[in-house]
Amino acid sequence: MYDLIHIIHLYSVFIYAGFLFTDVLFFSRMKTNFSPAEYAALREIFMGYVKRVVPVALLTAVLSGIYLFVQVFGEIAPEGLSRFQVLLSIKGFLGLWLGMRGILQKFFGIEPLVFKQHTFPFILVIVIILLSQVMYL
Numbered sequence: 001m002y003d004l005i006h007i008i009h010l011y012s013v014f015i016y017a018g019f020l021f022t023d024v025l026f027f028s029r030m031k032t033n034f035s036p037a038e039y040a041a042l043r044e045i046f047m048g049y050v051k052r053v054v055p056v057a058l059l060t061a062v063l064s065g066i067y068l069f070v071q072v073f074g075e076i077a078p079e080g081l082s083r084f085q086v087l088l089s090i091k092g093f094l095g096l097w098l099g100m101r102g103i104l105q106k107f108f109g110i111e112p113l114v115f116k117q118h119t120f121p122f123i124l125v126i127v128i129i130l131l132s133q134v135m136y137l
């Protein structure tokens with residue numbers, strides 16, 4: 001069961017991070033190739049497809065992450081949190097922040113208060129992926 005959820009976590013992250021990568025590094029760069037009206041029309045079509053898949057992928061990443069977290073966090077020793085627990089907690093917090101942003105935006109129409117562009121989640125995902133590897137070193 002754990003391995004199955006771990007795989008689901010990886011693939012949902014793959015879809016979410018893949019969208020951010022494409023949008024931040026490629027799509028938004030196309031602004032210079034089109035008039036503002038053309039670009040706005042293109043972006044609406046692009047986001048139309050995105051909105052069917054990416055919010056669900058983000059929600060799946062967060063829910064599967066919470067399950068994994070509960071399974072691997074472990075007991076807190078009398079001397080306090082271990083290095084793994086500290087790094088995993090930071091990773092979990094950043095992932096939950098992204099999750100809350102996405103859920104509020106998609107399901108409640110509440111736009112992010114700060115960092116409205118996709119550059120911020122893109123940078124956070126890079127940090128989260130790094131943490132997910134460093135935490136085991």
Ligand code: HEM
Pocket residue numbers: 006009010013016017058061062064065066067068069070072088091092093094095096098099125128129132133
């Ligand atoms: C949307 C944001 C998230 C991204 C981009 C992300 C990314 C990743 C990546 C790349 C891994 C490494 C997988 C591997 O090396 O096999 C991972 C593992 C993990 N993630 Fe996430 N994650 C996110 C959200 C969360 C959340 C919200 C939590 C918990 C609250 C979480 C908990 C975990 C745990 C516990 C593992 C370790 C699984 C293991 O190694 O067995 N993740 N995550």
